[in-house]
Amino acid sequence: MKNSEKKNIWQDIKNTWNEQPQSEKINIQVSQLINEFKSKVSQFEKDSIKSDIANLNIHWNKFKKSNKINQFEKDLIKKTNTQNNIGLFIGIGTSIGISLGIAFGSVFDNIGLGITLGISFGAGLGITLWLIIQNYK
């Protein structure tokens, strides 16, 4: 088939497509159409919100029933407890104090006195650190 023939055939096909028989006339009332669209959209939004709330309720009820606390919350509670625990600070301070006391006691040939002073110093250090952390919280 020659190129010109092909071209004619395709022009004919294009005409068939573009001049296709109109079996229906489309009549659009634009202002009424926009109102209809708006009402459909707002209904859609209402439905979405309703479904979101329903979903939230289901998940909240499940959460309450299972009484589950997530890992983040657990870590946070642990961290808070550690910071609040004055005993832990005194303990850590005392350990440091005893170590220092033994070291100084050995140097001055009086380990007993060194340990005693170390305990007092360590406990004081622990309390001081705890107070500082409380002020910064």
Add this chain to the structure above:
Amino acid sequence: MKDKKPMTETFEQLLENNKEKIYRICKIYAVSPLEPQDLFQEVIFAIWKSISTFKGNSSIDTWIYRITLNVCLRSKQKSEKTYNKTLQLESIQFIPVEIPIENNHQEKYNALTSCISKLNNENKSIIILYLEELKYKKIAEITGLTENHIAVKIKRIKKILLDCITNKI
């Protein structure tokens, strides 16, 4: 609020200028139980929803074709279940018109649409845009393919379509 009237006018003009071509495309993609009229309403709704986002980066024609094809392609995924949820708009009416009987033209048209329907979705979109007399550059813009790719594809599709039509007429 003061932009409300011009917006309505623009939308009205847009629909008036494009409704026939949108409907032409809907008639190809509408597969039972979805009717071309339902698909047409979906397309108009999609245009209305996105008209405020049209930035003029492409021509309005290109934009309309893109939305129409997107909605039509998505409609294929609609099942019987979702069919009931299609829009029912009272403000769009399809008034039957008596058409003069031109057997030859009708026969050609039926053969053409039947052959287009047999193509896959991508080829269908490309040949529709070609029949709408769009340049390769615009077809490439709408479909996201390169111009060269479009040229090659159109050549192949035309051959398939011509063979199919010749067998039918």
